[in-house]
Amino acid sequence: SQQGEEDPQALSIQEGENATMNCSYKTSINNLQWYRQNSGRGLVHLILIRSNEREKHSGRLRVTLDTSKKSSSLLITASRAADTASYFCATDAGTNTGNQFYFGTGTSLTVIP
Amino acid sequence: GAGVSQSPSNKVTEKGKDVELRCDPISGHTALYWYRQSLGQGLEFLIYFQGNSAPDKSGLPSDRFSAERTGGSVSTLTIQRTQQEDSAVYLCASSYRGRGTYGYTFGSGTRLTVV
Numbered sequence: 670s671q672q673g674e675e676d677p678q679a680l681s682i683q684e685g686e687n688a689t690m691n692c693s694y695k696t697s698i699n700n701l702q703w704y705r706q707n708s709g710r711g712l713v714h715l716i717l718i719r720s721n722e723r724e725k726h727s728g729r730l731r732v733t734l735d736t737s738k739k740s741s742s743l744l745i746t747a748s749r750a751a752d753t754a755s756y757f758c759a760t761d762a763g764t765n766t767g768n769q770f771y772f773g774t775g776t777s778l779t780v781i782p
Numbered sequence: 783g784a785g786v787s788q789s790p791s792n793k794v795t796e797k798g799k800d801v802e803l804r805c806d807p808i809s810g811h812t813a814l815y816w817y818r819q820s821l822g823q824g825l826e827f828l829i830y831f832q833g834n835s836a837p838d839k840s841g842l843p844s845d846r847f848s849a850e851r852t853g854g855s856v857s858t859l860t861i862q863r864t865q866q867e868d869s870a871v872y873l874c875a876s877s878y879r880g881r882g883t884y885g886y887t888f889g890s891g892t893r894l895t896v897v
Binding site for chain 2: 702704710711712713714717757759769770771772773774775
């Protein structure tokens with residue numbers, strides 16, 4: 670399976686602290702995406718990092734990608750209560766392996782005010 | 783529209799009945815995906831449409847599931863003879879181009895409950 674797997678499954682931090690979530694996958698990829706999901710409904714696209722990139726920033730988000738370890742991390746700095754959500758990574762495995770993105774089961778983040 | 787619109791937002795149906803879920807993607811997005819998410823689980827790929835190409839149906843769990851996309855825009859996912867295990871949130875996503883090149887925009891989903 671090319672499914673991404675997030676770690677930890679659940680994370681609880683105080684507001685203002687940084688939150689780090691990790692994603693591991695099994696096969697080579699073209700790109701990897703991170704999504705946020707509130708209340709089990711629609712996902713919001715946060716950031717996309719391509720296989721030839723090592724780090725990407727977007728506001729308080731920092732994503733790293735290590736293709737040699739087949740892993741990615743999402744760092745949320747100076748967390749806020751509104752960051753409470755589930756976070757998923759999704760991997761695209763390449764042109765010969767179908768069209769879908771594979772999602773992991775997510776990390777549930779709780780930011781305590 | 784400004785986002786991906788799904789309807790209904792919630793659907794309760796009796797076991798054995800057919801249901802139809804609708805997705806209205808962002809105008810101009812050629813790629814459309816259906817995923818489903820069971821409680822506390824990740825997303826399970828169902829089907830992918832890209833332009834006028836034949837859809838990738840490899841994720842449909844059984845022949846009770848079917849989907850179509852009319853005129854390259856609105857898509858409907860039909861579940862025939864619903865079963866309790868079909869209960870899940872069904873999510874639709876569209877993208878400017880396929881394969882997630884630009885990331886997906888998801889709708890808010892349809893929560894299906896089969897009783």
